[in-house]
Amino acid sequence: MSPTELVAVFVSALSVWLTGCRVVWCWPVTLVACLLYGIVFHEARLYADMALQAVFAALACYGWWRWQSAEHHDGSVQVRPLEARSLWFGVVLSTACGAGAGYALSRLTDDAAPFSDAMLSAYSILGQVWMARQHIACWWVWIVVDLFYTGLFAVRGLYPSAVLYAVFVGLAVTGLRLWRKEAI
Structure with a gap:
């Protein structure tokens, strides 16, 4: 457990709480x-999760822009349902990308958990994209992903992060x- 991980846990929990409250400052x-988590995952040799932080940073900029344009006078944003076609496209694409990335990580790196790391990263991107687009379905993705991340981080000895991801489920x-x- 590092001081960086402890700060990352606090800041991440604040971010998710603000997102649940639909506050634009979550981004x-x-x-x-x-x-912060990019540093933590590099030290833990979870390279897909480390790279995921760069993707999340880009998606945070995208989400910030999208939410600012959808912001209500009270500072919250409107949420939207997800069409079935978009749901299936997202699930299939995430599965394919996760499997491909897992294979690459298993062959090219010393990633400690290449397939778990890659699949969870792929689905995390899906959840983040859906969140930026204000789709309620993002929360279902996060519930499942966070359950699996809790186990992965516990196995890797990242106990504060494992506890954080258990809190993320809630x-x-x-x-x-x-x-x-608030759905339309």
């Missing part, structure tokens, strides 16, 4: 969390409940 807080359930109340 710059997410940028800080991405930087925050994702809360986010789902709050966003459902």
Whole structure:
């Protein structure tokens, strides 16, 4: 457990809480969390998760832009359902990309958990894209992904992060409940 990981845990929890509350400021807080977790994952040899932080940083900029254009007078944003076609496209594409990346990581790196690392990263990108687009379905992705990340981080000895991701499961359930109340 490093001081960087402890700060990353706090900033990440704040980011998810702000997202569940539909506050636009969740995105710059997410940028800080991405930087911190990029360092943590590099030290833990979880390279897909490290690279994922760069993708998350880019998606945080995208989400910040999207949410600012959709912001209500009270500072919140409107949430939207996801069409079935987009849901299936996202799931199939994420599965294919995760499997390909897992294979590459298993052959080209010393990644400690190449297939888990890659699949969870692929689905995390899906969840982040859907979140930026204000789709309620993002919370279902986060619930499943965060459950699996809790186990992966515990196995890798990243105990504060494992606890954080267990908390994320609860925050994702809360986010789902709050966003459902505000759905179009």
